[in-house]
């Protein structure tokens with residue numbers, strides 16, 4: 268009897284000890300660029316293409332149906348992801364003048380203190396500052412190049428790599444995983460360039476979607492009535508999308524040879540690239556398209572190149588998932604896949620991002636967390652990119668630093684008590700390329716209120732339930748007085764809570 272009691276005591280002690288020992292899971296975050304949820308099959312049957320690797324993460328974990336960004340632009344979104352703060356607080360407001368200040372609190376520093384090894388490989392796009400908080404980095408200068416890219420490694424060493432960018436980034440990432448200190452948990456961010464403009468597919472993916480005729484979005488020929496900022500933007504497929512650099516239709520061999528992206532290629536890459544696009548160019552010239560026929564041809568070519576570029580992205584995500592499996596890391600590694608923001612696939616006649624409208628405000632996000640997230644989970648709560656930093660810190664058992672704007676959604680994943688957001692904030696600043704007027708706003712489950720300023724001074728109000736495509740601005744319409752007042756009050760409370768002084772001044776300005 269004594270022996271049994273002794274054995275039971277030993278077992279209890281062991282169980283308590285193992286429960287007390289914090290298991291710090293590895294954290295792998297894959298961030299793509301400008302990847303639209305309309306092109307991810309986990310988001311539904313209407314997807315423009317199949318994305319088996321991203322779908323695998325969603326099926327084995329969770330699909331976030333309402334993940335949003337603070338500021339729909341490459342650098343500012345990554346700065347918010349790292350800091351857990353909106354742009355005015357982390358200082359990185361736009362891609363034109365900003366350089367990220369790495370002296371501030373960012374979640375990777377907290378993870379390092381908690382015993383993690385940290386790394387960022389690929390696109391970071393935070394200016395020229397030397398990254399801090401990473402034991403290893405190997406990043407693209409600025410936007411980087413699709414073919415034979417240069418990367419800057421820890422210690423500011425620039426090297427050139429032969430190959431297609433998604434493969435190069437995956438190789439470097441997996442090499443780092445091979446060489447890391449295996450006695451510590453890791454946090455690795457893989458930053459992909461795909462699917463950023465100018466959508467240059469990998470050679471093996473050229474023509475992958477050529478036999479598909481894509482349906483135009485219902486609002487492709489939007490006339491922008493009731494929306495002043497949309498009337499002055501410069502991001503339409505019709506006018507802004509370039510026949511040459513974007514769609515690769517060069518009028519002569521000489522013109523092509525002088526093109527920066529072509530010059531970077533190896534002779535073999537050039538040959539394959541030309542063999543594909545020369546045929547399309549010959550057909551294009553012969554047809555001599557004009558007006559709507561030309562615009563719709565541009566739309567088809569845009570989608571074909573964009574989706575072929577996304578094919579390499581999904582394949583490379585699959586490669587890393589296989590690596591995780593082969594190296595027995597699956598059970599103890601969280602995998603997050605997300606884009607830095609959403610993107611227009613012809614909705615409103617556009618490509619690009621920036622606006623607080625759904626296609627660019629919302630971002631794709633999936634997450635696998637074995638033992639915590641039940642496979643096949645759908646998370647319909649409004650989650651923001653600023654929420655990832657506090658979530659990772661909490662997962663690692665590290666303290667969450669002061670003045671962070673994000674809130675951890677770990678309790679939501681664990682099905683514990685969780686206060687879901689009933690509204691979210693947004694602030695876009697860049698006043699340059701694509702002529703999108705700066706704006707800030709608030710979104711609730713049903714409504715969205717936006718204040719444009721600088722270029723255009725106007726308010727917009729949308730009822731997302733009756734107008735999900737955001738075609739009819741009902742600001743000032745009869746019957747919207749109460750909801751407008753409620754939303755303004757909600758917006759002002761965000762401005763005060765986040766201390767966004769610039770927005771406060773504009774909010775108080777009468778127009």
Ligand code: CA
Pocket residue numbers: 300301340341607608
């Ligand atoms: Ca981007």
